[in-house]
Amino acid sequence: MAQPSAAGELDAVRLENELLEQWKSEQAFDSSIQNRKDGAPFIFLEGPPTANGKPGIHHVVARTYKDLVCRWKTMEGFKVERKGGWDTHGLPVEIEVQKRLDLMSNEAIQQFGMDAFNQACRESVWTYEAAWREMTERMAYWVDLDNPYVTLDNNYVESCWWALKQMFDKGYLYRGHKVLPYCPQTGTSYSSHEVALGYKEVEEPSVYVKFKLTDEDASILAWTTTPWTLPGNVGLAVGPEVTYVRCRVKEAAGESWTGSGGADVGEELILAKDLMKEVLRHHVEIIEEFPGSTLVGRSYEPLFPDAVPRKDSMTAWTVLEADWVTTTDGTGVVHTAVMYGEDDYNLGMDAGLPAHHTVGMDGNFIEGTHPELDGIYVKDCDATIIGLLSAAGGSNGKGPKSGLLYREKEYSHDYPHCWRTDHPLLYYAMDSWFVRMTAVKERLLEFNDEVEWAPDWVGEGRFGEWLRNVKDWAISRERYWGTPLPVWRTEDGKMKCIGSIAELQEEVAKAVAAGIENPECPDDVDLHRPIVDGFTLLSDDGQPMHREPFVMDCWFDSGCASFAQWHHPFDGGEQFDASFPVDYICEGVDQTRGWFYTLLAVSTTVFDSKAYKRCLSLGLILDAEGKKMSKSRGNIVDPWDHFNREGADATRWYMVTAGAPWNPLKFDSNGVRETYAKMFLTLWNVYKFHADYAALDGFDPESSSSDPAQRPELDRWVLSRLNTVATEYHDGFVNWQFHKACRDLEDFIVNDLSNWYVRRSRRRLWDEAESGDKLACQHTLHEVLTTLCRLIAPVSPFMVDIIHRNLTGSAVHQSDWPLGIPGTIEGATADHWDEAAAKATASLPPHDPALEASMNLVRELAEAGRRVRIDNNRRQRLPCSKGFIVAGPDLSAFHDLLAEELNVEFIQVENDLDRFQRIELAPNFRALAPKARANVNDVANAIKSSEDPVGLLAEIDAGTATIMDIAIERSDVEVKRVEREGFAAQTVEVTHGETTSHVSLVLDMNDTPELLSKGMARDITRRVQARRKTLDLALEATIELEVWMENAPAMMAADEEWVATETRTAACVFHPKGASPPAGAERFEVDGTVVHFTVV
């Protein structure tokens, strides 16, 4: 029944594609959850991607880690449901549609019709859904894409409304007028976490401008990097404590002065004393010094007299004081344009400056600002403004002959840009809605402390720092496609927040009853613009209320995912209660200010709870050169390149082993190939070795048995190694060290399993007769392979399922984790379970550390033997009569194995250590240093270079050894035994727990006729085998062999026979000396012997 069939050649891509079909028809994903329906729940929450962009390799990375943990936990017995999700609202969608329909302004959209526009958005959302689905399925990310949560669904939106109403009722939601980063191209303001996405270094003209005082012939100098804000200037701010100077220009500027601006001799300028050197390009004399406070109240000439109406402001175009003014930049005087800077705005409101826009929402100067500027995009006006200022008398005609520009300087700094359109953002005063995050800061920090972050420094450092500086969340957008802000407002500011469709219907009915006309509001009313804009509600005092014309920041939508995915609180109450807060989320580190934050922000303000318990924050994906992958760079790696070449297994394994999950991953296509060749090919060949012989022999693991305790050392060794490696692997998973876990497991497969166990076991399976030894080997391979399959399954799910199915008849993804299934234990939760009970469910082979240590030594000795031969020029195939093992633990159980590996006739244990070894003493610095202090090096040298180490050691043991007045004790030195010169020997150092010992291997280099004959037989055999292979003969095919030799050792009959048997020769002829070989015979030469042979 579970009898394996032969493996066949590996075609990873075909294998994976066929398996995908099988999984689909078996509903493997679904049953993997159903199998655990009684298990403790482990709650995963999928961060919703946007389906209107193509999935790239970085999505594969994130999905690998999501999938890995979910599969692992499932195997551990937990019930891990995985609802897919799609983020469907917001700017990315709108921009895509705007581009396609050529609607690059808000007017254009409104002309086109909001209704039609939103319909286009709704469709555009799914542009790449098929591509996402294909990628997701192909990489075997198991997630329920058939019942995903979708942020545009009415139910989802209704839950978001509900959440907003909770905030509203708690007083966290408020309407404000603030200066916000604003993008005129998209016509929307941004929240700080969106701004953070778009900082770019730019070089811009900065200008030093003269503000001519009205009552005397002097100008105050101020600096700005945004010349376009100058028409809006209505004030200057100085630090009251800062020392300013008034100085007079003594002589014209030097030749080196370039660029616009300047000053005449005799002109008087005012600026901070500290910044004179930095700013001034003229020789000046200081006329007076004074604190900023004496400047306060002075008035100056507006730069652009018609740009801002004074209205009733008493303080416009005067000097104000502000304590945040410093002398680190500029002139120590801050140009204040009320509407275009946060500080400016606050200062302006306090001081009563006129709040008047000189720039429209489209980013162009408003009519009436200045004839040369009106209607032009502000960022295109730098040169014009500089020109106007520089004219004689300046832009207002009241300045000095030299104009109002003192100096121009290119200035490079990081400036926020729109993360969608790449345009510079303008700080712009506007109406907006906020969530009062500052009110819950302490709670945010407390909840964050409870989250298990991987790596911890993202939580403590990066995210913690963000929370400690938390700002109120600007959640409204002047856009069309999104969750509408459910707040209705009267003209005089009375407000209602609607938290459900039912409530909306109720309010609409009320309004209709009061005679306000309204469209129908059915149960399935579409909760989008413009439908919701059409409803007019009634305030408690009988006034009409209109909806605030905003949509929500789309990050708010995804921040509601933990409950909105269940339509909480309207539906799915139990499901929500049982799954909040979630156990695990995993996204790129770029989500720190994105989803990681909004999830916590929403859960804190709505539920006063954290939203997730564990968060794996992944590093950025870079290209092979270490550059960020981006469409514009054209260095995006298409996952299909690898899915179709090395397969998803290798791609996933590569990603996990390439580095720690939180480190930036340099994605190297070669690395995927290497992983395929090393890890998966090796695994397949080990499996093939087992399966092919198992099929041949009709091996059935269930109908035969082999007591592990009775198996040969080699078997018990590999099983113990498996135990050790599996345990460490599991610990790695627990500690998020997936990379280390997988690297070690790969090393086990390649080194221990393939290169030692299988290599050493090959002949055991060639035996055609049934034997206990063969059975032991088959059972061992069976156990090792099935356990490996289960360990690898969460990371790379394909090949191991094929192997597991063929070996056991069951799917690996329905099987149990070899280290136990805590999820099935009575009373277990995702966080706690009975450790002892969990251990009892583990299924690992016996652990035998002593055996592992011995085998380790054996392997070292085998390697030492090869070194000895190379050092002594003795070819590997020529046997030695004796090999001596000097010192070390008892290895008699491995003598046969060693003899074969070393190609010696006989292993002898040498008890007289001094026959082949001598002693070396090495200083133990750690012990010596405290005693010898500064002399430690001299003492150490004396010990190292001792002429008579044996004598010295004897003195030390007798307690009479003294070097440089320091008594040397046994613990001050390490005794090393090394091979004596003149022998064909090598010494290896082995550590057995605390103690290290030195074991030497000595080979007897003397030849005998028997040895020479044997060696020659092996050489001939090896050449004939190679010939068989090139002739592509079947394994069981027999041949006819003829051999001619010159200058050869005499061949023993037994050796000639051995050649015949090994090479499956029916008729073997060794021609006598002197016979000449036919032309075309194979020829080779070894140690002076020339051999010809023919194979027929």
Next chain:
RNA sequence: GCGCGGGUGGCUUAGUCGGUUAGAGCACCCGGCUGAUAACCGGGAGGUCGCAGGUUCAAGUCCUGCCUCGCGCACCA
């Protein structure tokens, strides 16, 4: 500018409490081994451990400053 994380042979990387020969893989060269795979084994070449100071008997490791890359922050006027 401030904060975090890096910088180790051509490439990728390990390096614990500071301990004296800085370890591995890929690639390269030489040799060996193989009815064993795209393999394996041995050896070799290749390193100013970003730079400069400092602490120490001893620094890749600790301290200070600087350079550089990445990420994050922002009241930058």
